[in-house]
Amino acid sequence: MFADVIxxxxxxxxxxxxxxxxxxxxxxxxxxxxIPFGRRKYYTAIVKAIHWDAPENIEVKEIHSLIDxxxxxxxxxxxxxxxxxxxxxxxxxxxxxxxxPSPMKPEDLLSKFTPKTETFIxxxxxLDASSVTGLLGRAKKQQLLMDEIIHYFTEKKCERVSKKEIxxxxxxxxxxxxxxxxxKILLAHSIETGRINSGIIPTREPYPLNxxxxxxxxxxxxxxxxxxxxxxxxxxxxxxxxxxxxxxxQFLAVGAQTLYLLPEIALTTQLTQRLQAVFGDKIGIYHxxxxxxxxxxxxxxxxxxxPYKIILGVRSSLFLPFRKLGLVIVDEEHETSYKQQEPAPRxxxxxxxxxxxxxxxxxxVLGSATPSLESYYNAQTGxxxxxxxxxxxxxxxxxxIQLENTRDLRRKKKMKSLLAPALIEEINAALxxxxxxxxxxxxxGFAPLIECSQCAWTPRCSRCDVTLTYHKKGNKLVCHYCNxxxxxxxxCPSCLEKSLKPLGLGTEQLEEExxxxxxxxxxxxxxxxxxxxxxxxxxxxxxxxxxxxQILVGTQMLSKGLDFDNVRVVxxxxxxxxxxxxxxRSHERGFQLMTQAAGRSGRNTRQGIVIIxxxxxxxxxxxxxxxxxxxxxxxxxxxxxxxxxxxxxxRLIRIVLKHKEERKAEAASSLLADILKKTLHERLLGPNKPxxxxxxxxxxxxxxxxxxxxxxxxxxxDIMKKAESSLRSNPEFKYVTLYYDVDPL
Ligand code: ADP
Ligand code: ZN
Ligand code: ZN
Numbered sequence: 001m002f003a004d005v006i007x008x009x010x011x012x013x014x015x016x017x018x019x020x021x022x023x024x025x026x027x028x029x030x031x032x033x034x035i036p037f038g039r040r041k042y043y044t045a046i047v048k049a050i051h052w053d054a055p056e057n058i059e060v061k062e063i064h065s066l067i068d069x070x071x072x073x074x075x076x077x078x079x080x081x082x083x084x085x086x087x088x089x090x091x092x093x094x095x096x097x098x099x100x101p102s103p104m105k106p107e108d109l110l111s112k113f114t115p116k117t118e119t120f121i122x123x124x125x126x127l128d129a130s131s132v133t134g135l136l137g138r139a140k141k142q143q144l145l146m147d148e149i150i151h152y153f154t155e156k157k158c159e160r161v162s163k164k165e166i167x168x169x170x171x172x173x174x175x176x177x178x179x180x181x182x183x184k185i186l187l188a189h190s191i192e193t194g195r196i197n198s199g200i201i202p203t204r205e206p207y208p209l210n211x212x213x214x215x216x217x218x219x220x221x222x223x224x225x226x227x228x229x230x231x232x233x234x235x236x237x238x239x240x241x242x243x244x245x246x247x248x249x250q251f252l253a254v255g256a257q258t259l260y261l262l263p264e265i266a267l268t269t270q271l272t273q274r275l276q277a278v279f280g281d282k283i284g285i286y287h288x289x290x291x292x293x294x295x296x297x298x299x300x301x302x303x304x305x306x307p308y309k310i311i312l313g314v315r316s317s318l319f320l321p322f323r324k325l326g327l328v329i330v331d332e333e334h335e336t337s338y339k340q341q342e343p344a345p346r347x348x349x350x351x352x353x354x355x356x357x358x359x360x361x362x363x364x365v366l367g368s369a370t371p372s373l374e375s376y377y378n379a380q381t382g383x384x385x386x387x388x389x390x391x392x393x394x395x396x397x398x399x400x401i402q403l404e405n406t407r408d409l410r411r412k413k414k415m416k417s418l419l420a421p422a423l424i425e426e427i428n429a430a431l432x433x434x435x436x437x438x439x440x441x442x443x444x445g446f447a448p449l450i451e452c453s454q455c456a457w458t459p460r461c462s463r464c465d466v467t468l469t470y471h472k473k474g475n476k477l478v479c480h481y482c483n484x485x486x487x488x489x490x491x492c493p494s495c496l497e498k499s500l501k502p503l504g505l506g507t508e509q510l511e512e513e514x515x516x517x518x519x520x521x522x523x524x525x526x527x528x529x530x531x532x533x534x535x536x537x538x539x540x541x542x543x544x545x546x547x548x549x550q551i552l553v554g555t556q557m558l559s560k561g562l563d564f565d566n567v568r569v570v571x572x573x574x575x576x577x578x579x580x581x582x583x584x585r586s587h588e589r590g591f592q593l594m595t596q597a598a599g600r601s602g603r604n605t606r607q608g609i610v611i612i613x614x615x616x617x618x619x620x621x622x623x624x625x626x627x628x629x630x631x632x633x634x635x636x637x638x639x640x641x642x643x644x645x646x647x648x649x650x651r652l653i654r655i656v657l658k659h660k661e662e663r664k665a666e667a668a669s670s671l672l673a674d675i676l677k678k679t680l681h682e683r684l685l686g687p688n689k690p691x692x693x694x695x696x697x698x699x700x701x702x703x704x705x706x707x708x709x710x711x712x713x714x715x716x717x718d719i720m721k722k723a724e725s726s727l728r729s730n731p732e733f734k735y736v737t738l739y740y741d742v743d744p745l
């Protein structure tokens with residue numbers, strides 16, 4: 001008997017091993033095995049197939065040992081891995097590595113994952129209040145502790161907490177807790193943490209939907225009859241999330257699981273609270289701030305007889321083992337963070353989730369106030385169902401959007417700070433009214449550039465082809481590509497003058513200036529730098545929600561789907577920077593970002609105010625944003641895409657080549673382009689030197705393929721694989737790094 005296995009290595013193929021006789025009735029597809037590979041190494045591999053066809057002409061090694069007594073990866077997962085590996089041109093081993101939490105694929109081996117157990121405390125459910133009082137008798141300390149525990153359980157709305165948490169409650173000696181346990185007022189269980197329910201009790205029924213939401217829900221259900229995928233296009237704050245909650249409940253009622261995907265961890269905080277209030281501990285949370293052991297526990301629970309019914313998570317959660325997946329929700333489906341950039345597999349989680357749903361025969365709902373052009377096109381052409389919501393919940397008006405021409409204002413000497421006078425005025429009015437403010441700027445740090453005012457010298461990264469950003473905190477220069485830190489020189493290294501000046505504006509500077517403009521208000525910042533700590537997002541979001549912060553400054557991180565009920569004013573500072581980069585999607589991104597940012601204001605009762613600061617407000621995209629006209633924006637973009645042949649009218653594949661020697665990167669990319677051109681002809685563009693042409697010491701060249709939608713993906717992949725091996729057969733290019741980015745964003 002033989003087994004084809006997937007190794008956790010970037011190899012193009014599966015490997016075949018012999019199954020020892022005593023293992024033959026125990027092994028199965030989706031089991032983990034330990035196999036020897038290379039000279040002396042052992043790896044954890046996944047069984048993909050079992051058969052009796054002895055491979056010819058090669059010596060087959062034996063499987064060393066079997067880890068599992070049941071499959072840890074199910075059939076649909078393996079099919080999904082295969083699709084991702086094929087479609088995104090990534091080795092199967094890379095997909096496997098991305099999918100499984102690391103404790104499940106140990107490399108030092110023979111050390112298996114051992115589940116953590118934890119002691120949980122519960123109030124004995126068979127005792128009523130009076131019998132508790134009776135049992136407590138006159139034990140004062142026990143009474144006090146019991147009071148605290150009851151209070152704690154009520155606060156947390158749960159029926160069981162870990163012993164650790166109780167120990168943290170107050171100063172009592174362990175003997176007091178033991179006393180309560182001996183009297184059986186409290187019960188202790190030692191539970192494998194992966195298998196437990198957290199004990200969170202749902203606190204409410206879903207809110208009843210209003211008539212628009214109700215109608216949308218009915219329409220979605222109608223779409224489900226003949227469409228597997230539907231797009232819910234609802235303006236910001238139309239109550240899409242509440243519709244999802246009703247849908248989940250509907251699927252739950254027939255025993256089906258839901259996968260709820262979000263583009264960013266920052267969003268999970270609020271969503272977790274909203275979903276747990278209705279679904280309690282039926283919901284599992286899965287994202288990168290969850291440590292690898294917890295991920296393993298969630299995986300194991302998904303394999304158990306009592307899996308989570310709902311998984312809320314970012315893109316990696318689509319790799320979990322679902323038993324009976326009925327519904328996939330891709331919230332904020334237009335977000336580019338759904339695309340994995342580094343490392344491989346460079347998959348788009350929305351598209352992979354659609355495939356996952358397909359393999360489970362489940363329904364998919366894509367939701368957004370600003371759908372991606374691709375999805376909206378699919379909806380318009382009938383491939384997806386389309387449901388539209390145009391009213392904000394509660395009849396709140398869409399925000400009023402006002403453009404401020406900063407070039408004019410500067411010329412008239414009216415820009416006394418980074419904020420236009422109109423924005424300052426609106427902020428003051430909001431603050432007076434105890435309302436809140438959000439300000440966006442899509443650059444972090446203090447200043448994107450340092451320049452010598454004498455000789456125009458600017459500091460650059462020694463490893464990348466980019467200028468460095470100045471961070472005032474720590475007084476350092478940072479490369480935003482490789483994260484190298486440099487000291488800020490006191491004088492210009494070129495002309496030796498003390499004449500280095502920061503140029504441009506980052507969130508750090510905006511925060512500082514806003515604090516000075518509005519003394520006595522609490523200003524906070526949310527960007528990659530301020531959210532590194534484990535609970536940093538939660539703290540900022542909660543503080544803002546609880547109004548301990550009045551003005552929140554941040555990058556696009558802040559624009560995505562957050563729901564604050566007291567934000568009156570949103571300011572978008574230097575909006576032009578969103579549009580001025582050379583990419584066919586820049587206007588789409590700019591439209592989405594501004595519309596989403598605007599959508600954070602006036603979500604409750606009063607109309608919100610959005611001020612967009614631009615030096616060039618005549619650009620058409622601003623008028624679509626201010627009139628909230630998605631359809632018209634879509635039409636104009638679509639005709640441009642058609643004219644210049646861009647997605648959705650074709651598919652793109654970006655081929656990236658890297659080498660430390662520029663000459664080799666250049667030569668390899670030319671050769672590869674020549675080989676590919678023989679079959680792909682004018683479909684190939686390049687090779688090009690990208691704008692940032694060196695990162696982390698590697699010189700980069702790119703080739704772009706524009707492929708007609710009808711072209712067979714199998715043929716294309718064949719052509720590319722052949723071209724790659726032909727390139728590799730030249731010893732000079734054996735170690736050139738080469739990867740594919742399919743549907744690049
Ligand atoms: P969207 O996801 O479309 O931006 P949300 O679902 O976040 O909108 O809804 C906006 C706000 O309105 C939220 O605070 C939400 O709790 C509230 N809301 C929406 N629908 C209802 C409803 N049917 N009943 C009560 N509150 C609702
Ligand atoms: Zn760098
Ligand atoms: Zn100088």
